[in-house]
Amino acid sequence: MSKIAVLGAGSWGTALSMVLVDNGHDVRLWTHREQQAEEINGSHRNDRYLKEIDLPAELVAYTDLERAVHEVDAILVVVPTKAIRQVASQLAKVLHHEVTLIHATKGIDPDSLKRVSEMLEEELPRSLYRELVVLSGPSHAEEVALGQPTTVAVSSRQIEEAEIAQDLFINERFRVYTNPDLVGVELGGALKNIIALGAGISDGLGYGDNAKSALITRGIAEISRLGVSMGASPLTFAGLTGVGDLIVTCTSPHSRNWRAGHLLGKGYAMDDVLEEMGMVVEGVRTTKAAYRLATEQNVELPITMGLYKVLFEDANPKDVVDQLMTRGRRHEMEDLEYGLGGHFSR
Incomplete structure (x- = not known):
């Protein structure tokens, strides 16, 4: 049994905590909201994020970060991207020993253009962890919390640290x-x-599966182009954290990014969408970051550029989709070859 602190009591942090408890670990779930901690400890529910799901009685919530991380073996960070630096800075002040450090936050900071792991590395002294691990993959928190079969991936610069994380999480319903x-x-x-977000907009506009299938396929080409330009392996985007995550996020109302896009496609204003969601929509901030990265690295991302216009320039979603459909003629294999490591930009 390991002692593990999970920082962030949203839907994903709570669901992953449940997996760890099921595996027999001592899990401390940290939140900065006193009322949320009382609900988790008192009624074993977290209804704002996982409605009508009973949490294990062994899962204990903390609001005191120092107490939550005291003598733990591992720390899992699952706070929104915009809170990463603040929480990491707080953690650096109260953590006094070396741990396995894992994060499961999916986003890029639109100001610094840093990935989450890079922000954590900048804020935390290296003496506090051996090597950072990332956990990602096609996974709705609601399904994980219900114990439905799920498969994810973990990655680290040191395989030993990735394997430690793998051992912490893997079970018969949660494959790693x-x-x-x-x-x-x-x-x-x-x-x-x-x-x-784009898939949600397409559905909100009333377009069918043909349009969404094209969006997903061209979307993986965009992700691969930008990823390869930033040093990623193109093969990764054909796996769980590429195609796998794209499918699950683009095709289900469980996805808050899809739901936000769906409301935009229905004609809701951006501010109203965010208010209606009541939770962080990481895709909005990531669109801004990817727009800047694409501009700086001269990588063509037409879907991302179109979404940027919708989110930040008040462009009409239907007009943007129509513009994407009427782009100049292209050769599909050129884009696929580029994503697989070619060096030309279209």
Whole structure:
């Protein structure tokens, strides 16, 4: 049995905590909300994020970060991207021993253009962890919390650390693969949220499966182009954290990014969408980050550019989709070859 602190009591942090409890670990779930901690400890529910799901009685919530991480073997960070630096800075002040450090947050900071692992590395002294591990893959928190079969990947620069994380999480309902491509695993999980927004918009506009299938397929080409330009392996995007995560996020109302896009396609304003969601929609911030990265690295991302116009320039979603459908003629294999490591940009 390991002692594990999970930082972030949203839907994903709570669901992963349940997996760890099922595996027999001593799990402390940290939240900065006193009322949420009282609900988890008192009624064993977290209804704002996982409605009508009973949490294990062994799962204990903390609001005191120092107490939560005291003498733990591992720390799992699952807070929104915008809170990563703040929480990591707080953690650096109260953690006094070396741990296995894992994060399961899917996003890119639109200001610094840093991945989550890079932000954690900048904020936390290296003496506090051996090597950072990323957990990502096609996984709805609601299904994980219900014990439905799920498969994810973990990645680290040191295979030993990835295998430690694999052992912590793996069971008969939650299968965990290792993948050596940390950059690709992290980028796939972040960038797919952009395409999920687009898939939601397409559904909200009333377009059918043909349109969404094209969007998903062209979306993986965009993710691969940007990922390869940033040092990722193209093969990663054909796996769980690429195609796998893209499918699950683009095709289900469980996905908050799909739901946000669906509301946009229905004609809701961006501010109203975010208010209606009541939870962080990582794809919005990631779209801004990917737009900047594509511009700086001269990588063509037409879907991302179109979504940027919808989210930040008040463009009409239907007009953007129509523009994507009327782009100049192209050769599909050129894009596929580029995603598989070619060096030309279209």
